[in-house]
Amino acid sequence: MRRREHAATQLLRPHGGLPPQSQLIHGRAVFTEAYAVIPKGVMSDIVVSFLPHWEKTRLWVLSRPLSGFAETFSQYIMEVAPGGGSERPEPDQGAEGVLFVVEGEMRLTVDDEHHEMVPGSYAYLPPGCDWQLRNTSDAPVRFHWIRKAYAFVEGIEVPPAFVTNEQTIAPTPMPDTDGRWATTRFVDPADLRHDMHVTIVTFQPGGVIPFDETHVMEHGLYVLEGRAVYHLNQEWVEVEAGDYMWLRAFCPQSCYAAGSTPFRYLLYKDVNRHMKLGLS
Numbered sequence: 001m002r003r004r005e006h007a008a009t010q011l012l013r014p015h016g017g018l019p020p021q022s023q024l025i026h027g028r029a030v031f032t033e034a035y036a037v038i039p040k041g042v043m044s045d046i047v048v049s050f051l052p053h054w055e056k057t058r059l060w061v062l063s064r065p066l067s068g069f070a071e072t073f074s075q076y077i078m079e080v081a082p083g084g085g086s087e088r089p090e091p092d093q094g095a096e097g098v099l100f101v102v103e104g105e106m107r108l109t110v111d112d113e114h115h116e117m118v119p120g121s122y123a124y125l126p127p128g129c130d131w132q133l134r135n136t137s138d139a140p141v142r143f144h145w146i147r148k149a150y151a152f153v154e155g156i157e158v159p160p161a162f163v164t165n166e167q168t169i170a171p172t173p174m175p176d177t178d179g180r181w182a183t184t185r186f187v188d189p190a191d192l193r194h195d196m197h198v199t200i201v202t203f204q205p206g207g208v209i210p211f212d213e214t215h216v217m218e219h220g221l222y223v224l225e226g227r228a229v230y231h232l233n234q235e236w237v238e239v240e241a242g243d244y245m246w247l248r249a250f251c252p253q254s255c256y257a258a259g260s261t262p263f264r265y266l267l268y269k270d271v272n273r274h275m276k277l278g279l280s
């Protein structure tokens with residue numbers, strides 16, 4: 001509980017506001033064909049977005065399908081002020097979503113059932129899900145909203161909605177890592193109803209991904225806590241809590257946890273489906 005509060009405080013102060021006019025800040029932002037890095041410092045007041053049917057809400061769009069629909073997902077950091085929220089949050093009946101709270105509290109209603117969401121709360125919302133959201137507290141709430149067009153498959157049913165909290169799930173250690181690399185999984189990897197995974201990856205100080213993973217799955221990585229050096233394609237990039245990385249399919253990736261506290265990130269990955277072949 002204590003660690004969660006600390007991580008949330010670290011996270012939120014950096015967003016919003018502007019550097020003074022007397023300063024020219026050179027950021028660490030990177031955009032390449034293979035990946036992008038959006039450091040926390042560039043999530044300022046002048047790059048916010050707003051959405052239809054959301055009240056008292058602003059957001060930072062961290063990723064979106066860029067080249068037609070070759071990319072699979074969009075990811076937002078949502079900030080909802082007290083009293084704000086939406087009765088019509090998702091305009092697309094084909095979109096599934098994951099919500100993950102990083103600071104504050106809110107009420108999520110799914111099929112008329114209320115869920116009080118706190119830091120670490122996680123909700124999976126299948127396509128066509130009936131959900132609403134309201135900040136019933138007296139402080140802003142911030143959460144990630146990851147959306148993907150659900151890939152329907154004949155003979156496989158759509159998974160149901162669920163709400164949980166990362167604190168209730170024991171992380172699964174990676175084999176042969178002495179527990180220095182572990183993943184908190186919210187769905188069973190063998191459950192083929194799911195076509196995306198949003199997990200929490202945790203490295204203890206000194207933990208590494210020891211080789212350049214290179215795979216077809218895309219990633220969004222939001223650093224929740226700690227710091228690391230990430231190898232992305234041909235470059236080494238320093239990242240810390242509040243930074244975001246967007247990785248296209250096949251972007252080589254490895255890392256080492258560089259701080260004195262655990263390095264943790266929220267990870268999106270598309271899984272369990274054929275590739276579209278462009279046949280008509």
Ligand SMILES: NC(=O)N[C@H](N)C(=O)O
Binds near residue numbers: 201213253267269
């Ligand atoms: N960058 C990562 O954390 N990648 C994961 N090992 C993954 O692809 O599952």
